[in-house]
Amino acid sequence: MRGASPVSAIALGIAATFAMASTAPAHAATSQHSIQVGSRCQQDFQNNWQADAGLGNNDMWARCSGFQSAAATTEVNAFYYNLHGARWALEDPDTCGWGCGNADSVDLFYMSTHGGITSTSAIWAMWDQGSFAYTQNMRLGATSRQNMVLASFACDTHWIDDSTWTRWYPVFAGGMVMTVGGHDLLYQGNPQTGSDFANRMNNGETIGQSWLESAWYADNRNAPAVIATGRNSTDCWNRQGVSYNTLFPTPILRDSAIGYMCWSTWN
């Protein structure tokens, strides 16, 4: 499937500015942010190999389109695609920019599907029967636009235990600053979580706080989590306070420069 574009943009008025992704400069130290935002979500699955993630109200699609639309009011609307044949877009380096919907082709990548864990990976279900993306195969932030934030509305992917470092270090090793997701269940059925998350970031809240509050207020039984990295504990907690305004100036830590992983959770 790689190289055969599996997706197409939906009618969100998405700018077709594809050329710049692979040649984008490293993140400039500026507070004049233009965060490039892309989403990939999946509500139904090939041969029903995973349960659908929505009722007639299509809460998965509504969540993702709500997020992308709200994010686009202040930031750069890169793409909103599904997860058909998308494993490579998460696990492989980006080579073709927004048109391929690779996580590394944008600054902030938002995803919603079913999630889970193994002892060595967080996993996300793709549309394709039997296909998961594995964190042990991912390295975000190292190619193309160099992803800085991975947001995942899926259950369990940010599970906290003695294997959390093992699951997430490969992803962070590429330089990604932060990931947000669920350390337990995140319930379908409250699609406003998408637009609320984006609006809070637009309004200046930190990215972590935006995630924790939008997910928790949508459903008090949601279990949102934020994970960041730092050279050490103090550095990690400082970096966990990153917002749109401070995202680009945040120093990139790769590989052995990462000395600590810190998390915050509700519930």
Place this chain on the structure above:
Amino acid sequence: MTLKWTTLSLAAACFAGIPLAQAGTSFQRADDNAAQSLAAGMGNAKPLLLQRLAGNARTTLATLLPTVCKSACDSAKREMRGDALHVSGDGWQLDVSADGAMAEFSDDRARARAHDLGVDTAAAIPAATLEAAGRRFIASRLGGVIALRPGEQLVPEATYTRNEGGVDAAGHRAAERTTAQRIVFTREIDGIPVVGNGSKIAITFLNDMTVESFRYDWPDYVIRGSAPAMAARDVLLQRVQSVVGARTGQPSANAITLNAGAATVDLGGGAELNRLECGYYDAGLPDRDASAPVQAGCVYHAVHSAAGAVVTRAGYAGAVPAALQPAADARWPEENLLRGQVVRAAGDPGVAFAQ
């Protein structure tokens, strides 16, 4: 479908080794209502049809501003964000909905101290202390906006914790620390709780009892109609089974068996019901049709587990109508589904997604 109680004992419900979610800590009254809902649905309750009354954002702001602003209040920045009024001052922010029934406040300076004030999770603030502090705060600071009509009661629902942790490159984990706790209050009307995001007050305390934030959705309700007949418990569970099956795309007509003492109910099709809470259902201001009545409903939380080489879980939350013949509500997905009118929301990519 047949329903029966059995006396099978069930250890903690698990999905392939993943323990059942522990979402906050409910007060006994909320747990009792959940148990009662599962045992008897609405029981003998006779909930009326209610209507949320629209208010005014500026009136609410005038009441709240002296509460949240400590100095230079006249210079607070005011702007419209969507249809909400956003006001910000030196280290704080306040959002008020257009109808004045909903507001959210954040003390950003307090929030910045949360990490340093963290305590061992075992030293977290007891629920009773949070309840008392919450009640004092509501009475002293939110009294102008949190009104109770005759027959209404403010009751604590649950507490929640915000925890922090970390691990270094050598694998040494720091002890988990609690940095903030949140208490949620709900409203009872003639003994019937309001379930859903409406009629809720959430107050977040740091460990030094500073209020870091609060948010409420607290409308005035007026009677719109008499009490309709309620559906039986078995019918309510059938409705839950039906909508969860529709949402997962894996419907089941299996008989539902209620195991006494079990933490979950098997809905068939790989789904289990974790919790059922019946009462007046108010989805909350952002998610409801302002013209629709507030009526009886049961909030459900269900989990679907997909077995395979690796296991994924998916949570489904929502509410089913509890009336035998519920009033139409265009923004209540389950009511639409059960009525045979499935609504496709804006944002459905439809055929625009290539395969």
